[in-house]
Every structure is written in structure tokens, then in C-alpha cells.
Amino acid sequence: MAKHDELMTRTAIVDWARDIFEDLDFTVVRQWLEDNPGRKAGGYLPVYAPREVLHATGFLPVGIHGGGDRIEIIRGDAFYQSYICHLPRSVIELAQSGRLDMLSAVLFPSTCDVIRNLSGMWKLLYPDTYVRYIDVPQVPDPGASAEFWAGELHHMIDGLAEVSGHRPTDVDLQRSIAVYNEARAVIRELYALRRDRPWDVPTEELYLLLRAGESVAPETFIAHAKQYIAAVAADPKRPRDNSRVVVVGAFCEQPPLGLIKSIERAGCYIVDDDFLLGNRFLTTTVRDDGEPVRALADAFIRNDMASSVLYEINPLGKRNLMKNRVADAKADGIIFATPSFCDPALLDQPMLRDGAEKAGIPCIAFKYAENTGQFQQFREQAGTFADSIKLWGAA
């Protein structure tokens, strides 16, 4: 890892991340497996999967986000009707074309019924792979819910350990928790940096870095992310007169990179978003002393992440969420960018938008698919939105 010791330039880091992002053969994962004989790779779908558990049982955790606009769907469409979102068909495409054959385990979080049912399909299509549907608790109850989630984590550890041949000790688990605490901390730092100096941290770069981080060992990601932060500090840019927006709804099927770029080029600084949300799902540091499974369970229960994939227990939660996020990000407006046919995002949108509009926050909404190829209309919409925000701001 000599490369990490010398300071990489911002361009070198972004190129490194882009190469990993664009490579649908997951060469970097395959390389890791070659470099670590006897170890395994374990995939997880969006949104929240406890990567610590994969890591501690000896797996390289690998985020599976579909092929975006970089893959032609040949086999995937035969598995899904036209009115189901794009993500599962492109995940199936990746799998059926052998690109995910290095995964010995795949975790399917309870994001929605599409991902849930995909877990059953995986069992049938790839009977040699360890498949687990992860049913996270829906109510933040420190009693029954925490106990349930701890039980699920134990179950997962048992299953994964059987595949990897490595049953983690408490110390292993604590070590993995500490690594992911650090990864989350560095991501929080990146997000804070972008919020404060969005001209210095274009979302395209932040996104690529995070995306690469889901295919490499967390330690490698942390090293690159720290270098990126240092490189940004060494290379400050000049602010532009852009509008500050929060992008909401893109937590599962990811927008094509071109869409993110289009929003930015249309004169919007993205100062908060839902992209790759699993990376930031736990908002607090997980205790890395004491009983580790309980610590992970408690962290999930105490978590204050509000998201479309979890039940909102607070009756005012949906109404206030966007107002609070906009205030925290010092944003001027909201872009609801949701994948077509995405139940969690689209069912939430009327509640979130209503709350935002009642708070006087300008909003626009559009739908995309991960393989959308034309960005002109988004650019125009975002551009008009950015202009109108500036006008209202000036009024």
C-alpha cells in the first residue's frame, strides 16, 4: 500500500475512484480475493446492511448498486415487468453475466418488497451463495426491537462464519466496529466539508469516492478519503453564485453520474443528499467496547436517521424532516429526484414535499432510472429552479 503513504493528488484519487466505479467486472474485488487467499467477498444491496458483520467474519463487504447506464440489459428484463424499477433487473444482469460470481454471500436489506423478493430469487438462482434477508426493526424500542435486531445479527454472524470459516471473537467484532466508525466519521467530515465549501467538493467527486469505497476494504477507503480531504485543502477553488439544494429520494437505485453532474452544471450546489445512504445510515459512533453485537443493535435503535425505508414513529417526523434537513444544510431548495417505480421514495414524497412547501421551501421533482441517458431535461429543470431560487432570494 505504498501508494497511500505518498500524497495523491485530487485528480489521482478521483481517477482511482472512477476506475473502480466504471469497472463492472469488480476487478478490484477479484484482486483483493487473489491477494487474500482463503478470504471471501460478501455483497449487500441498498440501503442499510451491517457491514461490520461481513468484515468481522472475514468477508470483503461489496456494495451492489446495479450497473447504472454502463450495462446493456439483456437477461435482466426477462425477470422483471416494465413497471418495476430498474435496479433489480440490472443487478440480475450483473449476476447472470457472471460479474458477481465472486460473491459467496449476499445480504438483502428490508429496503422494499422488490429487494425482499430478490432475496428469494437469489436463493433459487444461486443456491451455493449464502443469502440472508435482513429484516431491520421498524420501531426504535430499546427492549423488543433491540433484542430482535441483536438476534438477527447473531444469526447473520453464524451464517456468514460458516461460509467464511472464520467465527469472529468479540475482539474481531470490536475491531470491525472501530474501522467502520472511522469510515463513517470520515464520510461525515466529507459531507460537512461539501456543505460548507461545495465549490471545493463537487458531488461528482464525493459520489465517486463513496462508490469506490463500497468495493474496496474499508481501510483502503479511509486512507483515500483522508488523502482527498488533504488534497482539497491544498487546492481551494473559488465559490460561484450557485443555489444550494438538497437532493432527496435517490437512496436506493442510484442516479447516473451524468444526472448528478447535470444538476451541478445547471447552477446547483448539492449540499445534502441521499446517495449511497447506507454509508451514513448510522449517525452516531457505535461503542467499540463491551458486547459488540449489543452495541451494534443499540446503535441502530438509538439512531436518528430518518429515511423512507424505515417506519417513522414520530407523527410530526415527515412534516418536519425536510425543513430540518434544509436548515442543517443551509440549503435554498429541494430536488426530489426519485427512481421511477420506487415505492419508498414515491410514497414518501407527498408527505415530505407538503412539509417542505408549508415551510416555504421551493421544491421540484423528477424521476429517473439508473440507465437514463438524456440529461438535457434535468439540466433545464434544475437550471430554471436554480434561477428561480436566486430570484426569490433577491426579492
Added chain:
Amino acid sequence: MVLQKEMIANHFELLAKAPETKTPVVYTFVPGNLTELIRSFGALPVLPEINALQSGMRKQSGDYIAEAERGGHSEDVCTYVKCDIGMMRSGNIGPGGTKLPKPDLLLLSYTGCYTFMKWFELLREEYDCPTVMFHVPYQGDGKLEPEHREYMLRQLRETVIPALEKATGNKYDEEKLRHHLQLSAQAEDDLVAVLQAGKQVPSPIDGYFGTVYYVGPIFSAFRGTQEGVDYYKALREEVEERAMLGLGPITPEGPLEGEKYRLVVEGPPNWTHFRDFWKMFADEKAVVVASTYTKVGGTYDFGFRHNPNDPLGTLADYCSGCYTNLNLPSRIDMICNYIKEYKADGFLINSVKSCNSFSAGQLMILREVEKRTGIPGAFIESDLVDPRYFSAANIKNRLESYFQMIDARRAGKGA
């Protein structure tokens, strides 16, 4: 059936009078409904899906959906939700023609469908009433795991029952619950006898179109009630008599004689054109002998019965076993089992645009069932209550060619 019509009319009347009579009202969902528990608190259940499907049958859903979409709801999501929201915004006149009372409690039994969570979050915004979530873990590994059962029991004891006590002002009474559960089990025995009559050749029932009426009472407000027991007893007698006489099922066009095709169907029906849809089958003398949709509110034909000796445990078992809470391999096993046990010569999937819980993975189900049974399946697409997604000509064409294919297979086998 006259009896069923009366029961339902009475129920809506009681609901209309609930504010006057101070009867508490609990909204909940069909899969994972805790009707016996609700009733043991002296409350009346309201099931929004049933209201939505009834609106579909009464041709009102199109307007309701339009109303919800005007209010910012996406065209992409479940139309039951939009139909319900549209109905509420249009005065909340239920299928009985009377105004539905507001809920005293939204009992969010999160069983087999993600949309349920959002649906009640949306209703909570409108009604501003208490909501309690009951999380039923999905059978991801194809079985109810003991710790999942324990988790459900704890939720029932620690959150659901206290919420019901608070909303109704009544104390939990286990004896009352046992009484309702006892009635449930009785009705369930009779229902299963009706469902399994589909194994006979010819079948005296239609296990899909006809059976959605038959499961109506037990899936909605009448599980655990004496009316429910009486209804299923009468229904069973009627069906057994038809079976004894070798008669086919009753269809909207009259009795179907000369059963020609025996089908198993997966997926919910379309409600906006329900009769037209059914007629397409009846005209071809195709009888559905078993279906999965009729198991969404409970899977009884593999032995489960509500057990009054284990009142809360049995509720957990019930919820866990509802059809959409089963994983895809279990669903496939069930369909294959039906094809074999009910001597079907075809199977059909009606894939509805609304419902990812049902629809995501159905093409895989099709392939697997074909592979395992050697019987080619048919795949059609429609929606639950959105009239825009029912293309009669397309569906009819599909069905006609499918039946021709079954004929050709038979001829080939005979040759």
C-alpha cells in the same frame, strides 16, 4: 350470497353509527389482521384494502385515484393507497354508501407488504390519530424462526395491547380473545373444506373469482364472530351439495357446466373489470381450482388454525403465515403443490402493476413452476383498482391463445 351481503351491510351500518354509539374503530390491513384481538376490546375493524377493492368494483376507484394523483401522489405506486386517499378526500363515503368513521387507532400490522407502512403514515397525516406498529418478520428463510415469534409476542404484549387498551378504554381480556379465536377456528375448518372442494373433478367452486367472495368475511371483519361461523357453515353445506351432485361453480353468467380447463392462479384479481375478467374464463369453461391470492389474509389449507389455547402465540403464527409474508421459494412450492393436488392443467399469473409485494419476482415464479411441473404457464398484466391498466382485448387474446395451447398439448399427449 344474500347472507354475506347482509353481514357486510350490517357491518357498515355499525361503522356509520360508531361515533354515536361510541364504539371504538380500529383500522388495520388484511394480511396480518388481528381481528379477534380488536373485537375482544369491543372495537370494530376497518380494512382499507377492502374499501379500495369495493370502490374498484363499483367503478369509483378511477376518480379516487385521480383525486390522489392531483394531490401529488405518483402514478407509479400502489393504487389501493391512492384509492383510499382519494375516497377520504371525497368525503370518506365507504362501500356501504355511508360515511366511514375516523379511526381511534391505526393498527399497522406490517405483514408482507412494505407499502403498509407508508399507507398508515399517510393516513396518520390525515387523521392525526394514534398509530401502533406491529412488525411481523418476513419468512426470508422459508420458516417462522422461534425468535421471530418471540419478538411478535413481545410486541403484542408490550405495545399493541396497551395501544388498544388506551384507544378503546377497555382492559385486555384473554377469555374474550379465546372465545373469538375459538369461533375463528370453527369457521376456518369450514372454509378449508370449501377451498379443498376445488380438488374434485369437476370442481364445484371457482377457487379464484368465486373464492374472493368466499374469503371476504374471514379476511375482513368477521373472523372470530358468530356471523362468520354461520356463514362458513352455510357455505360449506352449499358447496358440498354441489360437489355431491357433480355440479360446477356458479359464475355471474350462471352455473358453469362442462369444465374444460383446470387452472391455478397466482396474483390478485383486477377489480374494476372483475366480472368481465371472470367471464373470459367462464366463456372458455375454464375453472380456477386454487389460487394464492385467496391466502393473503391467512393460509389455512396447510393446517394452520387459530388456537384458543395459545391466544397471542396463535396470532403471531397466523400473521407470519400470510401468503405475502412467505418467501419466493415457498410461494413456488405452494403453487406447484396446488397444481398437483388440484389436478390442474394450467396456471396463470395475473401480475398487477400496483403491488411489488406480489409482482416483483413473478416472472421467476413462472419459470420455476414451468420447470418443476412441466406445465407452461400464462402471464397477463393488469391492475387492482386502476381502470387505466385493464386492457380487455389484450387479456382476452392472451387467454384464448393459452387455452389453445393447452388443447394442443392435450392433443399431443393423446397422440
